[in-house]
Amino acid sequence: MTENTSNWRQKILYKPETDDRSRMRAVANNLILHLHPTKVPAPALRWTYTWGLGGLSALTATLLVITGILLMFRYDASIERAYTSIQYMETQVLFGSFVRGLHHWSANLLVITAFLHMIRVFLTGGFKLGRGNNWLVGLFLLALVLAFNFTGYLLPWDQLAFWAITVGTSLLSYVPVVGTAVSNFLLGGPEVGQATLRNFYAIHVAVLPVLLALFMSYHFWKVRKDGGISQPIRDKNERVERLTTIPHLVQIEFAAAAVLITALTLWVIFVPAPLEALADPSHPPNPAKAAWYFMGLQELLLHMHPLAAMALPGIIVAGFILIPWLDKQDDNIGLYFRSRKGKQMALVGAIWALALIPVLVIADELWLDLPAMFPTWPTLISTGLLPLLLTLAALIAIYLIFREFGHANPSEALVGLFIFLIVSFILLTIVGIFFRGANMALVWPV
Amino acid sequence: MNTNKLISLLALTILIIVIPAYAWMEPTRLEQSQADLRQEFVSDAAVIYVENCAVCHGAAGEGISAMPSLDNDGLHTADYDTLFKTIARGRYDTAMAPWHSDEGGSLNDYQIDELVTLIRYGDWTQVGELAAQRGLIPPTLPAAAIEPERLAEIAALNAESGSQWAAGMQLYAANCTLCHGIRGEGSDLAVPLNTPNIQATDVVELQRIINQGVPGTLMAGWENSLQPAEIEALAEFLQNWHLIEAEGIELTPPQPIQIDVDNPEDMLALGERVYNSTCIVCHGEEGSGGTGPVLNSQQILTKNSDEQLMQTIINGGLRPNSSMPAFGDRLTSVEMEAVVSLLRSWEPTAPWVENPRGTAQGGGPPWLRATPDANNPIAPNTTQGQGQGQGKGGPPWRNSGG
Numbered sequence: 001m002t003e004n005t006s007n008w009r010q011k012i013l014y015k016p017e018t019d020d021r022s023r024m025r026a027v028a029n030n031l032i033l034h035l036h037p038t039k040v041p042a043p044a045l046r047w048t049y050t051w052g053l054g055g056l057s058a059l060t061a062t063l064l065v066i067t068g069i070l071l072m073f074r075y076d077a078s079i080e081r082a083y084t085s086i087q088y089m090e091t092q093v094l095f096g097s098f099v100r101g102l103h104h105w106s107a108n109l110l111v112i113t114a115f116l117h118m119i120r121v122f123l124t125g126g127f128k129l130g131r132g133n134n135w136l137v138g139l140f141l142l143a144l145v146l147a148f149n150f151t152g153y154l155l156p157w158d159q160l161a162f163w164a165i166t167v168g169t170s171l172l173s174y175v176p177v178v179g180t181a182v183s184n185f186l187l188g189g190p191e192v193g194q195a196t197l198r199n200f201y202a203i204h205v206a207v208l209p210v211l212l213a214l215f216m217s218y219h220f221w222k223v224r225k226d227g228g229i230s231q232p233i234r235d236k237n238e239r240v241e242r243l244t245t246i247p248h249l250v251q252i253e254f255a256a257a258a259v260l261i262t263a264l265t266l267w268v269i270f271v272p273a274p275l276e277a278l279a280d281p282s283h284p285p286n287p288a289k290a291a292w293y294f295m296g297l298q299e300l301l302l303h304m305h306p307l308a309a310m311a312l313p314g315i316i317v318a319g320f321i322l323i324p325w326l327d328k329q330d331d332n333i334g335l336y337f338r339s340r341k342g343k344q345m346a347l348v349g350a351i352w353a354l355a356l357i358p359v360l361v362i363a364d365e366l367w368l369d370l371p372a373m374f375p376t377w378p379t380l381i382s383t384g385l386l387p388l389l390l391t392l393a394a395l396i397a398i399y400l401i402f403r404e405f406g407h408a409n410p411s412e413a414l415v416g417l418f419i420f421l422i423v424s425f426i427l428l429t430i431v432g433i434f435f436r437g438a439n440m441a442l443v444w445p446v
Numbered sequence: 447m448n449t450n451k452l453i454s455l456l457a458l459t460i461l462i463i464v465i466p467a468y469a470w471m472e473p474t475r476l477e478q479s480q481a482d483l484r485q486e487f488v489s490d491a492a493v494i495y496v497e498n499c500a501v502c503h504g505a506a507g508e509g510i511s512a513m514p515s516l517d518n519d520g521l522h523t524a525d526y527d528t529l530f531k532t533i534a535r536g537r538y539d540t541a542m543a544p545w546h547s548d549e550g551g552s553l554n555d556y557q558i559d560e561l562v563t564l565i566r567y568g569d570w571t572q573v574g575e576l577a578a579q580r581g582l583i584p585p586t587l588p589a590a591a592i593e594p595e596r597l598a599e600i601a602a603l604n605a606e607s608g609s610q611w612a613a614g615m616q617l618y619a620a621n622c623t624l625c626h627g628i629r630g631e632g633s634d635l636a637v638p639l640n641t642p643n644i645q646a647t648d649v650v651e652l653q654r655i656i657n658q659g660v661p662g663t664l665m666a667g668w669e670n671s672l673q674p675a676e677i678e679a680l681a682e683f684l685q686n687w688h689l690i691e692a693e694g695i696e697l698t699p700p701q702p703i704q705i706d707v708d709n710p711e712d713m714l715a716l717g718e719r720v721y722n723s724t725c726i727v728c729h730g731e732e733g734s735g736g737t738g739p740v741l742n743s744q745q746i747l748t749k750n751s752d753e754q755l756m757q758t759i760i761n762g763g764l765r766p767n768s769s770m771p772a773f774g775d776r777l778t779s780v781e782m783e784a785v786v787s788l789l790r791s792w793e794p795t796a797p798w799v800e801n802p803r804g805t806a807q808g809g810g811p812p813w814l815r816a817t818p819d820a821n822n823p824i825a826p827n828t829t830q831g832q833g834q835g836q837g838k839g840g841p842p843w844r845n846s847g848g
Contacts, residue, residue, distance in 0.1 A: 080555055091480045094472055251450040258457035265461060269468055277490065278556055 032250055035220060037228060040249055042241040044229055049124070049336075052256040053117035054229075058220075059257050060110040061212065063264075064148075067103040068205070075155065077201035079194045082157035083278045090275065097272050104273035105264060107149055111293050114145045122323065122418055123346075125333040125411075126230040132324030134222040137215055139320060144212050146293065151204040153291050154197060162279035163288045165200075166192050171290070171297060174306035191281070232334035286438045295432030296425045302440055303364050305384030312388055316421060329411040338411050345402050345416030352398070353423035361431055365442045395421075484567055491564035492573045494557055498727055502541065506574030507565075514625055517570040519671030520659070529562045541771065550769050552727075552737055592619055596695050603689060607682055611690060614683025617676055619697050621668075628697050630687060636665065640687045652681040707780055710787070717788030720781045724773070733792060735802065738770060742792045743799035755786045 017023045027033045043049065074093055076085040089096035118138060121127065127135035154165045169192065172183045188195025223229060234240060243249070290298045301309040319326070329338075337343040374382040398420055402413035437443035496505070499516075509515030521529070533553075536544035545551035546558060553561070564573070592615060600612040618626075622639075626632055630640030644652070656677050659667035668677065683690075707713065721729075729735060733742030740746070750758075759782045763770030773782065 084556060087483060091476060091483055094476070095469075097475065097479070098468065251448070251454070255450040255453040255457070258454045258461070262457040262461045262464075265464060269464065 030246075032246060035224075036245045036249055037224065039242040039244050040228060041231055042243050044231055045243065045249060045252060047252065050229060051116070051120060052252070053113050053120055054223075055253055056256060056260055057110060057113045057117055058216070059260060060106050060113060061216065063106045063261075064103060064110065065209070067099050067106065070099050071103055072205060077155070077197055079157055079197055079279070082155060082197060086156050086158075086275060090272075098268060101268035101271070101273040102264065105268055105271070107152060108292075109264070110145055111149055114142050118142055119422060121230075123336055123415065124230055125327075125330075125335070125338065127324045128230065128327070128330045128333040129226075131222075131226050131230065134219060134226065135324055136321060137219050137222065139317075141212070141215050141219060144208060144215065148204065148208050148212070149293065150291065151200040151208065154192070154200045155204065156275060157197060157279050158276040159279055159283075159285055160274065160276045162192060162281065163284055164291045165196070166284075167288050167290045167298065168294055171294070171301065171306075171310070174310050176307060193281075230334045233331060287436055287440045289432070289436070292429070292433050295436075296429035299361075299428040299432035299436070302436075303361070304387050305380055307380065308384040308388035312391060315392065323414070327411045327414050329409065332411055337415050341406070341408050342412035342415040345406055345408050345412050346419040348402075348406070349398070349416040349418070349420035350423045353420045353427060357424050357427040358431075361428075362442070484563060487560045487563035488568050488572070491557075491560035491568070492576050494553070494561060495564060495573055496576050498545070498552070499561070500573075500723075507568070507570045516565055517568075518621075518666070520666035520668055521565050522567075523670045524566070524666065526562060526566070529565055530558055533558050533561055543769070543771065550737065592616065592695075592697050599693065600690055600695060603693065604686070607686075610679045610682045611686055613676070614679035614681070615687075615690065615697075617672070617680050618683060621672075622680075623697065625665075629691075630684075639684055640691070642688075645685050645688060647685075649681050649685060652684060653677050656680055713780075713784045713787050714791060716781065717784035717786075720777065720785050721788055724777070725785065728770075733789070735799075740799045740802040741789055742796050743802040744796050745799065745802050747789065747793040747796050752786050752790065755789060756782060759785060 017026050027038060071089075074085055074089050074096065076082055086100070089100055121135065121138060150165070150168060153168075154161045169183050169187060172186075173179045175182070184190060186196070186199060187193075188199050289295060297309070297313060300312065303309075304312070332338040332342075337346050370382045370386065371377075371379050374386075377386075395417065399413050399417050402408045402416045403410070406413070406416070408416065431442075434445040435442055495503075495507075503509055503514070503516050507516035532542065534544060534546035534551075535549055536542045543551065545553045547554055597612040597616065600615060601608040604611065618630075625636035626639050627636075630638060632638030655665070656672075657667060657669040659665045672680075725738075725741075727736070728738035729741050730738075734740060735742075758764060758770065759777070760772060760774035762768065762772035777785075
């Protein structure tokens with residue numbers, strides 16, 4: 001009787017075990033200690049180091065799985081019923097609007113947290129010292145998140161969904177040689193229709209979740225395998241305080257999760273997921289915009305020949321993939337911006353982007369007319385190859401200026417270039433979302 | 447207690463307060479969202495109505511000549527499914543065409559749901575406003591009317607129930623002329639009422655018919671929109687109409703609109719007005735095609751004389767199962783001539799359209815499109831298929847030649 005009571009007390013109150021065997025069993029049987037090591041270095045727990053972005057992304061993904069499964073019970077992936085099934089959800093199903101809102105806003109939040117997580121990992125050199133693999137897996141996971149978002153965007157089958165996907169997939173058809181074929185394959189035909197909805201639904205609820213589960217598991221496992229998150233290299237003599245995961249790390253994670261869930265709940269209650277009019281293939285809205293996270297790309301398309309507007313991000317993504325091989329200086333791992341110099345380069349990169357991008361956007365809108373300047377050239381060269389090469393030259397020039405005049409090492413110069421690219425991309429996205437009105441003309445947001 | 451625990455506690459406290467509060471509000475939210483959705487349906491339906499239905503049923507659902515009014519209490523309280531079926535499948539032996547895409551129409555389930563919502567919950571002044579903004583103001587005919595002194599004359603006809611007859615005739619003018627005619631002569635929508643047959647019918651039976659309607663016809667039950675006394679008056683009036691008529695008392699028929707038929711520009715303008723209000727639904731803007739063939743095409747215009755065009759308008763489509771209705775008894779000859787002159791005016795600029803008779807079905811699945819060929823049953827000529835998507839040039843495998 002007494003033994004039972006003590007067991008019960010142990011289970012409820014987590015009374016510490018006394019002998020080694022019981023302690024080991026406690027670790028082996030603990031889910032948290034499968035994810036995390038038993039002890040973590042105190043600096044790795046600093047909130048301002050990770051901002052909890054990886055964990056929040058994982059939490060958001062979990063929320064999406066749960067709400068997504070609930071939504072599946074009421075959703076009907078046919079163009080006759082999809083929209084009506086969502087109207088049912090909004091007007092007949094208890095908490096239907098809440099669950100849909102949670103799914104919608106979590107999905108949008110995940111794009112942001114995953115993107116910021118990528119930036120954080122780059123800035124602290126999280127791809128160094130054998131972490132290159134996991135950097136690649138992380139990039140793939142970010143692509144998966146975008147694919148999730150893109151396929152999910154179509155499912156409500158409202159005007160927003162239909163035209164965002166129509167615009168989005170029309171970007172795809174600019175890819176040379178295979179673009180149209182891939183687009184036709186995904187859409188199940190030349191236009192967005194029933195086949196597209198069915199394909200996207202299948203991809204959204206079957207294909208992508210499997211990939212996500214596999215690669216997320218690998219991502220977590222590899223973090224653990226690499227010895228936890230990246231930390232600065234320390235002297236052998238320097239003793240770093242190590243704290244037990246339970247309760248130190250778990251408390252932080254729990255607090256972050258509680259705040260995120262509460263904030264998201266409040267947001268969802270006051271801002272329900274939008275639902276526009278039923279998709280109408282014969283009445284495009286003006287302007288017809290892609291999903292907001294693709295507006296940077298769509299904005300680029302306004303300034304360059306489609307092939308160039310595809311090639312430029314392609315080259316930049318290739319650069320991101322190659323970063324573990326471009327930046328081979330491992331001694332500055334775990335330090336934001338690598339060094340004091342790196343921080344300066346980042347600041348300069350950000351300022352240049354902030355100054356240059358708006359000027360270029362306005363100049364291209366008002367004065368710059370490349371085809372008119374080179375009337376004899378085909379547009380593939382005048383608005384395609386020329387701006388593409390100029391942009392790439394500018395990027396190389398920025399890197400070289402950081403190296404030569406900023407006296408930065410390659411690692412620090414890359415930080416400056418990276419920040420320049422990220423700020424440029426964010427600026428283009430903002431311009432695309434807020435400053436483009438009817439016929440995608442530049443307007444002041446109302 | 448450390449900061450993390452404090453933050454967690456605070457967040458969870460908010461959550462514990464907010465979620466039950468939300469749950470408590472949920473039934474109200476559901477009701478509100480249903481009301482909002484109804485309003486949205488009505489607004490959407492108003493657009494569909496103005497584009498497709500106002501031609502026959504009037505800019506604000508008031509009904510035009512023989513086409514019934516939709517803005518009446520009988521329909522507001524009508525059964526949802528009956529309204530849906532009527533719009534989707536049309537009504538046999540009337541001018542009401544089927545509108546569902548499965549039946550050859552241009553609307554889907556959702557749009558018909560919206561229209562039903564409009565009829566049941568609709569705000570018809572809003573519809574009329576929208577129609578006016580679109581410049582779609584069909585030539586509305588003034589309602590049949592009767593002067594007050596005439597009513598007094600009727601009342602004087604019979605000391606006992608003369609006033610009832612007068613009230614009945616007034617009600618008839620307001621509610622029944624659209625289908626049953628100014629003189630009760632009937633139309634293709636409804637039976638004649640000014641007949642010995644009706645006069646011989648028992649007054650109770652007449653009241654029952656007016657109250658409950660006639661299943662399977664356009665005759666709605668009026669018990670929800672008219673008072674029992676009014677229905678009694680109507681029945682009395684119908685039984686004694688011949689007596690009133692014998693006194694030479696008639697309803698004033700609506701006045702037609704005047705137009706100068708010798709002026710070609712006037713005729714073109716009239717043609718455009720008739721086309722835009724009647725033909726555009728199927729044949730598209732400027733004859734660009736839709737459910738019906740692309741009229742603005744060399745094939746149609748050069749191959750058909752004015753006489754042939756006129757015959758098609760009068761008698762309806764020549765091909766079997768054509769959905770082109772006969773307009774001979776719905777339009778005047780002047781209006782039809784005006785439409786023909788409008789079509790003719792397109793001829794000089796009409797483009798060559800690959801398949802002006804394209805159907806919405808896209809010509810069926812590819813393996814069923816070829817014209818049967820007894821000599822070559824395995825691979826009949828694949829370029830001879832019937833119909834294809836309108837103006838889309840057909841699916842890629844049909845353009846590869848062969």
